[in-house]
Amino acid sequence: MKRTSTLLACAAAGLLLLSACGGGSDPLAPGGGGQAPAAADTIRIASADFPENRLLAEIYAQSLEKAGVTVERDFGIGAREVYFPGLKDGSWDLVPDYTGVLLQYINPDATETEADAVYDALKAQAPAPLTVLERSAAENKDAVVVTAATAQQHGRSLADYGPVCGQLVFGGPPEFQTRPDGLPGIAETYGCTFKEFRALDTGGPVTVAALADGTVQAADLFTTDPAIEDNGFVVLDDPQNNFAAQNVVPLINSTKATPQVTDALNAVSAKLTTEGLIQLNRQLNAPDKPEVDTVAKGWLTANGL
Structure with missing residues (x-):
């Protein structure tokens, strides 16, 4: 727990430094x-x-x-x-x-x-x-990803999560709040409205660390991210194809x-x-x-x- 919390803090500090140095952009800026x-x-x-x-x-x-x-x-x-x-x-x-x-x-x-x-x-x-x-x-598709413990408790498909999303904090990039296949699509397709949204990075170390240490219980990660396998995370099935093909x-x-x-x-x-x-x-x-x-x-x- 202490190690992943430290990773989260360091990664967040790194992102702030990158932004301060002009290396990043506000993803929702004009x-x-x-x-x-x-x-x-x-x-x-x-x-x-x-x-x-x-x-x-x-x-x-x-x-x-x-x-x-x-x-x-x-x-x-x-x-x-x-x-x-x-x-x-x-x-x-x-x-x-x-x-x-x-x-x-x-x-x-x-x-x-x-x-x-x-x-x-x-x-x-x-x-x-x-x-x-x-x-x-x-x-490389966006995916809703959870820990193995969460998947064991609630299921391995987004179709299982409608009744429990209100108990879970979701993390992802800021734009995921408004994109059609982001939170709006998940809510419409699966009746899943999360308790809270935490704005993190774009499928990066901040999101991985937040999911690993329980700061969030579900997150938007990319299916080509080796951190999913390395951390034993579970990509939730998307039987209603909320996420379209992303070639x-x-x-x-x-x-x-x-x-x-x-x-x-x-x-x-x-x-x-x-x-x-x-x-x-x-x-x-x-x-x-x-x-x-x-x-x-x-x-x-x-x-x-």
């Missing part, structure tokens, strides 16, 4: 980068503010540079509510995104949940000047999607797998804390890219 667009022959790549997305952005960047494309990096922008408007106004040109949550951001009334249906709807509904390229097989996909300004760019990014998507993402995240979490660019280069080399 969106739009407010920057002049990159040069016509340059791809300015953004990322969300969690490690996997930064890594995917770096993989995109290195694959494009290998193809002879000039790249600018602007990683750790914040949540979709921040970077999506910036893609539309030209502040950024490309970001790695996830099909299901991206579709629901564009169309909160979207009902598609299966991978192909979600992707087809996304291609049709992405607003100009944005488009998506080929989706990968790699999928990794390049979201790009269509004016920058030249054949040279498209071919390089589609080649990356063809190689990405869910198990591969889990292993990449495990590498990022290794005790020696390798740099994102080193992990990205290793993956590209191993996959002949």
Whole structure:
């Protein structure tokens, strides 16, 4: 108990320091980068503010540079509510995104949940000047995660939790309170309204520590997070598909999607797998804390890219 409480305090302090140093963004702040667009022959790549997305952005960047494309990096922008408007106004040109949550951001009334249906709807509904390229097989879904003890007491499916959610504190990123598949979706689909919401980080060490030491009893984590297995956490089943398919996909300004760019990014998507993402995240979490660019280069080399 003392060890995880210390981890929570240290992780929280780290997040505050990162924010103070300008390394983070308010995930609910008004969106739009407010920057002049990159040069016509340059791809300015953004990322969300969690490690996997930064890594995917770096993989995109290195694959494009290998193809002879000039790249600018602007990683750790914040949540979709921040970077999506910036893609539309030209502040950024490309970001790695996830099909299901991206579709629901564009169309909160979207009902598609299966991978192909979600992707087809996304291609049709992405607003100009944005488009998506080929989706990968790699999928990283949001999930409601509990400890093994909680799962033993209350069940291993969200369908079991309607009567007991009022006893549980939920933790997750601030935007999870309002996203269609966040707390509103869980309440509508499963009749589950939690006792309290604690705003934590985006599937990171603060959330993991809070769940481990009982500060929260349920949390939003990503299914590719090795911390789930390492801590013996349980991903609750989602039989009503509150969380749609979430395949990794390049979201790009269509004016920058030249054949040279498209071919390089589609080649990356063809190689990405869910198990591969889990292993990449495990590498990022290794005790020696390798740099994102080193992990990205290793993956590209191993996959002949």
